[in-house]
Amino acid sequence: MKAILSLAAALLSAAPAFSTAVWGQCGGIGFSGDTTCTASTCVKVNDYYSQCQPGASAPTSTASAPGPSACPGSRTKFKLFGVNESGAEFGNNVIPGALGTDYTWPSPTSIDFFLDQGFNTFRIPFLMERVSPPSTGGLTGPFNNTYLDGLKQTVSYITGKGGFAIIDPHNFMIFNGATITSTSQFQAWWQKLAAEFKTNNNVIFDLMNEPHDIPAQTVFQLMQAAVNGVRASGATSQLILVEGTSWTGAWTWTTSGNSDAFGAITDPNNNVAIQMHQYLDSDGSGTSPTCVSSTIGAERLQAATQWLQQKGLKGFLGEIGTGNNTQCVTALQGALCEMQQAGGTWLGALWWAAGPWWGDYYQSIEPPNGDAITNILPALKAFL
Ligand SMILES: *[C@@H]1O[C@H](CO)[C@@H](O)[C@H](O)[C@H]1NC(C)=O
Ligand SMILES: *[C@@H]1O[C@H](CO)[C@@H](O)[C@H](O)[C@H]1NC(C)=O
Numbered sequence: 204m205k206a207i208l209s210l211a212a213a214l215l216s217a218a219p220a221f222s223t224a225v226w227g228q229c230g231g232i233g234f235s236g237d238t239t240c241t242a243s244t245c246v247k248v249n250d251y252y253s254q255c256q257p258g259a260s261a262p263t264s265t266a267s268a269p270g271p272s273a274c275p276g277s278r279t280k281f282k283l284f285g286v287n288e289s290g291a292e293f294g295n296n297v298i299p300g301a302l303g304t305d306y307t308w309p310s311p312t313s314i315d316f317f318l319d320q321g322f323n324t325f326r327i328p329f330l331m332e333r334v335s336p337p338s339t340g341g342l343t344g345p346f347n348n349t350y351l352d353g354l355k356q357t358v359s360y361i362t363g364k365g366g367f368a369i370i371d372p373h374n375f376m377i378f379n380g381a382t383i384t385s386t387s388q389f390q391a392w393w394q395k396l397a398a399e400f401k402t403n404n405n406v407i408f409d410l411m412n413e414p415h416d417i418p419a420q421t422v423f424q425l426m427q428a429a430v431n432g433v434r435a436s437g438a439t440s441q442l443i444l445v446e447g448t449s450w451t452g453a454w455t456w457t458t459s460g461n462s463d464a465f466g467a468i469t470d471p472n473n474n475v476a477i478q479m480h481q482y483l484d485s486d487g488s489g490t491s492p493t494c495v496s497s498t499i500g501a502e503r504l505q506a507a508t509q510w511l512q513q514k515g516l517k518g519f520l521g522e523i524g525t526g527n528n529t530q531c532v533t534a535l536q537g538a539l540c541e542m543q544q545a546g547g548t549w550l551g552a553l554w555w556a557a558g559p560w561w562g563d564y565y566q567s568i569e570p571p572n573g574d575a576i577t578n579i580l581p582a583l584k585a586f587l
């Protein structure tokens with residue numbers, strides 16, 4: 204997920220000065236924007252969402268999402284399926300920041316909720332500057348054990364109940380305002396961090412969230428160095444996830460340079476997968492609840508799926524998110540269907556996002572009443 208700032212900007216600009224464009228939201232419970240449509244008709248999708256649809260009398264569908272019945276043939280279940288648990292990466296403009304004011308840790312209640320529903324995987328974003336404070340040496344200095352203990356407690360809570368905990372430095376390959384360029388420093392940092400978790404087989408190392416504006420080959424070299432660092436720590440049994448440039452987008456995987464660079468990834472323990480992210484709004488940023496079409500999920504994953512299969516690599520969709528309207532739910536299920544029909548190529552997927560501080564963010568799946576609980580949660584559960 205790109206910075207919260209773009210999300211805030213999108214929310215602020217949600218009150219249009221003119222009538223709503225085609226495919227925009229034009230009504231629903233809690234909606235306060237413009238209810239008139241430009242060259243289209245406002246069609247009720249469900250109680251919570253009306254949409255400007257082209258054509259004078261677009262059919263109104265309140266049918267629930269098709270679910271796996273619309274996903275025929277043999278499907279391979281996900282090994283890892285769950286949610287992102289945001290909070291510890293919040294307030295990234297305040298370093299170190301105060302627990303409870305600038306950042307927070309995931310709620311045990313939320314973790315229990317998803318485990319009870321049958322999910323097993325949680326990605327925990329955190330900030331490198333809070334683990335390795337710039338004021339005490341940064342990446343080569345000592346860890347801040349107060350913050351690291353918070354991460355460890357969250358990890359232990361999840362893995363103690365049999366779940367998988369993905370630890371995710373949510374830094375976009377930028378530390379303290381500067382792009383990380385030293386492969387040896389990044390390797391050493393990961394060697395030191397992985398050592399803290401090396402005895403826990405249910406930990407998964409996600410080497411860096413969403414590098415961007417860095418050549419794919421450079422990101423590849425940093426990721427390969429970090430894979431080597433993790434293994435050198437003695438953490439030899441855990442899965443490692445590497446991400447590519449261009450926010451590790453699945454839809455741009457074969458056009459961003461990632462497909463040329465990442466085929467060469469190697470792991471002495473042969474347990475590495477490629478983590479990609481995918482949103483279904485027009486710019487793929489996950490900032491709009493309007494999806495491009497009901498088939499956009501499957502379409503945006505196709506080339507990446509083929510590339511993974513050609514290279515004999517495994518994929519993992521670490522972030523997917525959409526609005527909660529019928530079109531988006533269908534598109535989301537299309538994506539999950541495409542993944543499960545690929546014969547085990549995709550190890551799993553995570554919804555973005557749970558976490559205690561999302562408020563009324565449309566993708567919040569935080570129990571008990573995040574906006575994505577009513578329509579998205581059942582759509583995900585259909586693919587358990
Ligand atoms: C370490 O983390 C704690 C908790 O966030 C914070 O209060 C403290 O200031 C941090 N220390 C440094 C040196 O950043
Ligand atoms: C769907 O999301 C909208 C915000 O985009 C929210 O107001 C609404 O409550 C959500 N609907 C459901 C059923 O969760």
Ligand SMILES: CC(=O)N[C@@H]1CO[C@H](CO)[C@@H](O)[C@@H]1O
Pocket residue numbers: 204205206207210289290292293294295328373
């Ligand atoms: C929305 C998002 O991307 N958030 C992650 C999580 O919290 C805030 C928001 O991102 C950001 O600082 C961080 O990148």
